[in-house]
Amino acid sequence: MDLRNKTILVIDDDDDLCLLLQKMLGGSGLNVVRASSASAGLELLKKHAPHIILLDLKLGEENGLTFLQQKKLLPNPELIPVIIMTALNDKRVLALCLSLGAVDFIIKPISSPKLLIKIKKHLKDASFPTINLRSERAFASLECEGDLTHLNEVSCLVRSSIRLKNGAELKLKAQFLEDLGLNNLSFRTVGQGLYESSGRFNNEVAFLGITERQAQQIRMLTTHVKR
Amino acid sequence: MAKILVQVDKDLADIMPTFLNNRTKDIEIITQALVKADMKSIEVVAHKLAGNAGGYGLAELGLIGKEMEAASKQQNVDEVKKLFQRMKDYLENLVINFV
Numbered sequence: 001m002d003l004r005n006k007t008i009l010v011i012d013d014d015d016d017l018c019l020l021l022q023k024m025l026g027g028s029g030l031n032v033v034r035a036s037s038a039s040a041g042l043e044l045l046k047k048h049a050p051h052i053i054l055l056d057l058k059l060g061e062e063n064g065l066t067f068l069q070q071k072k073l074l075p076n077p078e079l080i081p082v083i084i085m086t087a088l089n090d091k092r093v094l095a096l097c098l099s100l101g102a103v104d105f106i107i108k109p110i111s112s113p114k115l116l117i118k119i120k121k122h123l124k125d126a127s128f129p130t131i132n133l134r135s136e137r138a139f140a141s142l143e144c145e146g147d148l149t150h151l152n153e154v155s156c157l158v159r160s161s162i163r164l165k166n167g168a169e170l171k172l173k174a175q176f177l178e179d180l181g182l183n184n185l186s187f188r189t190v191g192q193g194l195y196e197s198s199g200r201f202n203n204e205v206a207f208l209g210i211t212e213r214q215a216q217q218i219r220m221l222t223t224h225v226k227r
Numbered sequence: 228m229a230k231i232l233v234q235v236d237k238d239l240a241d242i243m244p245t246f247l248n249n250r251t252k253d254i255e256i257i258t259q260a261l262v263k264a265d266m267k268s269i270e271v272v273a274h275k276l277a278g279n280a281g282g283y284g285l286a287e288l289g290l291i292g293k294e295m296e297a298a299s300k301q302q303n304v305d306e307v308k309k310l311f312q313r314m315k316d317y318l319e320n321l322v323i324n325f326v
Contacts, residue, residue, distance in 0.1 A: 014275045014278060014279055015249070016245070016246050016249055016275070016279045016283075017275070017278055017279040017282065019242050019245060019246070020239075020242065020246075020279065020282045020283060023238065023239070023242055027238070056278075058274060060271075085278075087274065087277050087278045087293070087296075108277070108278040108279070108281065108282070109278065109279070109280065109281020109282045109286070109289050110281075110282045111282070
């Protein structure tokens, strides 16, 4: 399993152990963030939304159980697996950790191969769900490459790998349009994009608010202009 | 006392000096704690040693830490002193070979 681009939150107050873990985990491509207390761990959990957490049970004045209890109060606490690191093989405490949402344990001293096996196992089991953003789609912004293939006084054709729906407002950036002074126009699609070939779509885009001077610039061009 | 030869993964060569330097600090902390009979401070230091030394390839030092943690919990000052001496001897005679 590829560990690159995965973030692991290490919560431990031992600087030496954290340095070692940074070495072990960072060397495997994981992005390591570290907290040295339960409360700081909770803050980093909210800030980074890590893929997995390594938690020490003994954290100075606080302890790992406090973190587990607080994590349990967050939405979807089961999404981010927690592996407990401990020097104590106390079954009663470990059972309590499981009841609070921990998924596994690793007994100190920690060896790199054992730790990586556990991390890979639990990263494989865990996945963040796809979130339905239907209500948010009006605010989405998407940038994609495209070819400006045809142009007339009222619209142009944009060939892209994305099929645009009818009436979608968009921004077009092209040196060609800038040279014609058309970059400050508003653009809106006319009809739904049509499939052309090889996964490309022709989208007709209308110019809104074009001036006579700008239209004149276009008329002066030859047809079938390619960017 | 004879030298203690330990083979350690060469990947740890760059972080080992920091680790050993922090053990010198541990020795200072334990020395002062023993003067004040502050077993709680010794327990904290020993607990960390028990958890981290093995990861650095120094298993014996980790075991000393584990035993010292248990002895300090039990307020067994004599045992803590013995283990502390073992810890100092170990660190003094340690020779690491990075492989």
